[in-house]
Amino acid sequence: MEPDDPTWPPRPTALAHWLASRSLVAGDTAVDATCGNGHDTLMLARLVGPSGSVTAIDIQPAALDMTRNALAAAAMDDGRVRLVNDCHSRLGASVAPESAAWIMFNLGYLPGGDRAITSRAVTTCRALDAAVAALRPGGRLAVTSYPGHAEGALEARAVEDWMSTAAAGGMRVAQYLQPFTRKPAPVLWLAAKPSPPMKHRP
Ligand SMILES: C[S@@+](CC[C@H](N)C(=O)[O-])C[C@H]1O[C@@H](n2cnc3c(N)ncnc32)[C@H](O)[C@@H]1O
Secondary structure (H helix, E strand, C coil), X not given: CCCCCCCCCXXXXXXXXXXXXXXXXXXXXXXXXXXXXXXHHHHHHHHHCCCCEEEEEECCHHHHHHHHHHHHHCCCCCXXXXXXXXXXXXXXXXXXXXXXXXXXXXXXXXXXCCCCCECCHXXXXXXXXXXXXXXXXXXXXXXXXXXXXXXXXXXXXXXXXXXXXXXXXXXXXXXXXXXXCCCCCCXXXXXXXXXXXXXXXX
């Protein structure tokens, strides 16, 4: 153990990667609903392998270019990742119902890009509804929100409300955050889509 290890406690994004690695197996279907610079997509592409598939969505063509380049640099431009330039609220147009084992949202703006192009409460909540429809029973959802900027604070409250409704509707929900920080820290939400109850034989 390193003294003063800066990776401990883990940041939400690092924890989301670790949890994905414990959730996905080769051949699975996964979705990155905000592919940005491609780090999350790359991680998912590695985990599902050449027999799996990842749909990577972003509203900015520049983000898709970054992700395309990252995949090529890692020699994973073999068709396992489909890049979709769209708003994630339309996720249902590119991902089949009940097909995905893992869907992740790393909300906010593109690091190094235009901060005015950021995810927003209304479309994020629509996208989360679409994500639940696209998850297979038992599939997992990971959402990192960033309340440290003005739009992100509004969005974080909307995500919390959405999670509360999801929990009341039967999804198992958990939250991870670093408390006692100077400005509000990113929050990782985790949820699982319930499997239908087993039918009893007469
Ligand atoms: C924090 S970045 C994502 C980081 C990325 N997952 C990575 O690994 O580099 C947030 C991304 O969300 C995208 N975004 C914002 N609003 C969106 C929307 N309505 N639909 C899809 N993507 C959106 C932004 O363009 C930006 O690239």
